[in-house]
Amino acid sequence: MEHAIIAEELVYSYGKQKAVDGISFQISQGEILGFLGPNGAGKSTTVNMLTGLLKPQGGRAVLLGRDISKDVDSIQKYIGVCFEGANLYEQMTGEENLKLFARLFDVKNFDVKALIARVGLEGRGKDRAGSYSKGMKQRLMVARSLINRPEILFLDEPTDGLDPASAESIRRVIQEERDRGATVFLTTHDMMEADKLSDRVAFINQGKIVALDTSHNLKQQYGKRALNIEVLDAEGKLQTREIILDTPDTPSQVREIMASEKVVTIHSEEATLEDIFIRITGRGLS
Amino acid sequence: MNARIIGALIQKDLALAMRNRFFAVVLVLGLVAYTAVYLFMPSQVDEDIDFGLVAQLPSGIIEQLESGEGLRVHMFDSADGLKTAIEGGEIMGGLSLPDDFITDITSGVPVSASLYYSSATPEEYRSALNLMLSEIAYTIAGKPLNVVVNTTVLGRDTSGSPIAPRDTLMPLFAVFIILTEMMSLASLLSEEIETRTIRALMVTPMNIRGLFLAKGITGTGMAFFQAVVFMAIVGGLGTQTGLVLLTLLLGAVMAAGIGFLVAAAGRDLMSVMAWGVLFMLVFSVPAFGVIFPGSISGWVQAIPSFYLVDTLNQAVNYGSSWGDLWTNLVWLAGFNAAFIILGMWIVRRKLG
Structure with a gap:
């Protein structure tokens, strides 16, 4: 499978502050990569370099086989970007916002109503974007990023601060885009979302990628699997017993509890991506 | 693009x-x-002339000049004061007469006078100022006299139609x-x-x-x-x-x-x-x-x-x-x- 994005030793500094410090990765066509990291880790700077907003000070980024530093104008025809935080023309209606970008991308026979409906904004297309709620603005931003049917979709915190219904509708659109064959670069600090949507996840911390793999493999490599068993003690109070899985003693420990104690519930437990991030970097994602 | x-x-x-x-x-x-x-x-130009004068003239001559239609005389102590007023736009032009102007006029000696215009002074005003000089001389001596006029235009010379x-x-x-x-x-x-x-x-x-x-x-x-x-x-x-x-x-x-x-x-x-x-x-x-x-x-x-x-x-x-x-x-x-x-x-x- 060809790579839609190849990043090689990307470097970018703001003054003496190194924001991105020699990161490298590849993303295959049709893949969703979750790019996880806390605020200030270098996520947005990486996206800015990949989308041509910033010129790398070191290394190179190749998108769809072309170096973004040398061929930015032609590459930008094939990418869609949804920024963190609303940046819409609020004096213009939702439809006008989308039509403007359709003209910039030279999209023929653009069906604005269909796109508005796809992100759940039916009936609000003729309202000014400034009158939209945060969730509606975010949905309009996602719609804007889809106008040119991009081959690569950059989504920067697309569900940040949204209500569950809005967040779910955006996740559904992301999956539809992946099914269509688009490559998705998903920047987020929501590990649940990344876990749910991403084929692979990358952890970035202090400008460096500290881990890059599938969620499953990362959990296997860094996490612990366990059983949480709730039992009633002699006084009738709930107690929790934890049995680590994948050890030679695990079967006997399970048998012993089942035989000697009054079991109320049994749950399996997996490490979350946040647990793994903390384990690798010593700090949380939030 | x-x-x-x-x-x-x-x-x-x-x-x-x-x-x-x-x-x-x-x-x-x-x-x-x-x-x-x-x-x-206003689309019309004010026809009154504000006229600066540096001179020591007998009493009554100024009043006699102002009695004519559309003339206002402003007296100055020196030619420099007159020029400053013109450059500042207070008046459009003026005359500076030498201290011995009256003596020379009455004794029949040709005299010289300095005439100053603003660059924006229309041609009609300039003519009027020249006429004014002759009028003063005639009033004093009772007859037209030989007066040499040195003209100085202050600022850009934009003579022509009144604006x-x-x-x-x-x-x-x-x-x-x-x-x-x-x-x-x-x-x-x-x-x-x-x-x-x-x-x-x-x-x-x-x-x-x-x-x-x-x-x-x-x-x-x-x-x-x-x-x-x-x-x-x-x-x-x-x-x-x-x-x-x-x-x-x-x-x-x-x-x-x-x-x-x-x-x-x-x-x-x-x-x-x-x-x-x-x-x-x-x-x-x-x-x-x-x-x-x-x-x-x-x-x-x-x-x-x-x-x-x-x-x-x-x-x-x-x-x-x-x-x-x-x-x-x-x-x-x-x-x-x-x-x-x-x-x-x-x-x-x-x-x-």
Whole structure:
């Protein structure tokens, strides 16, 4: 499978502050990569370099086989970007916002109503974007990023601060885009979302990628699997017993509890991506 | 960069400009107000002559002179005082007579007198001043006398037709209209940066050159359109039409260039207004030289708007031709190029 994005030793500094410090990765066509990291880790700077907003000070980024530093104008025809935080023309209606970008991308026979409906904004297309709620603005931003049917979709915190219904509708659109064959670069600090949507996840911390793999493999490599068993003690109070899985003693420990104690519930437990991030970097994602 | 993208951006900017109630009101009111003020100002020239005099004359002569129709005599202690008053626009001309004027006149000796004009003094007034000198001599001696007159024109010699006050202000109003539009463009660009919509534009096939081109065309077009409408309404396109239109266009380009600078300096509407007003004040200074002839010092020519105001004034009010004003146009074009390049460079740096 060809790579839609190849990043090689990307470097970018703001003054003496190194924001991105020699990161490298590849993303295959049709893949969703979750790019996880806390605020200030270098996520947005990486996206800015990949989308041509910033010129790398070191290394190179190749998108769809072309170096973004040398061929930015032609590459930008094939990418869609949804920024963190609303940046819409609020004096213009939702439809006008989308039509403007359709003209910039030279999209023929653009069906604005269909796109508005796809992100759940039916009936609000003729309202000014400034009158939209945060969730509606975010949905309009996602719609804007889809106008040119991009081959690569950059989504920067697309569900940040949204209500569950809005967040779910955006996740559904992301999956539809992946099914269509688009490559998705998903920047987020929501590990649940990344876990749910991403084929692979990358952890970035202090400008460096500290881990890059599938969620499953990362959990296997860094996490612990366990059983949480709730039992009633002699006084009738709930107690929790934890049995680590994948050890030679695990079967006997399970048998012993089942035989000697009054079991109320049994749950399996997996490490979350946040647990793994903390384990690798010593700090949380939030 | 293709025309489709430029067109889309221009259409968007025009729509946003019209939806910005503040600027829409300011621009419409500005155009209406400047036009109204022009139309309500007197279209006729005041026929009274304010006449300065440095002389020691027998009592009664001044009253005798003022009894004639439309003459007001202002006495000065020295020729320097008289010249200062003329250059300051208080009076349009005056006479300085030597201390022994009366003695020489009465003894039949030819005398010399100094006659000073403002550069804006019409030919009729100059004739009247010459006549006045003869009148004084005749009143004293009872007969015409041999008086040698040394004439000095203070400031630029723009002898010709009298200019009505409102026509004097016409170029000033046109410049104000153009500079007001500068703030509109600065606001559009500043808002684009502030709300980060510019980032959304920059990840489309549009590039930074296209952005500047579209903004420049929008700002120039809006300023030029309004200035032309104003000049058309007030009759400013009647003479040297091509020259006036080109000058307005160059002025509009200047407004766009300054708009880039103001947008880069401002972080929100208020700071755009603050910087914009500062530019407007500085750039208005040369215009006052038109209202008050002789008050302009050489340093004002360092202000780029001087070449805009002066060209408009000369072309509209005095019918000066391409040949007279081509150096002004070259200066104006040079300043424009500097503003555009500097403004684009600073905005580009601001975008990171």
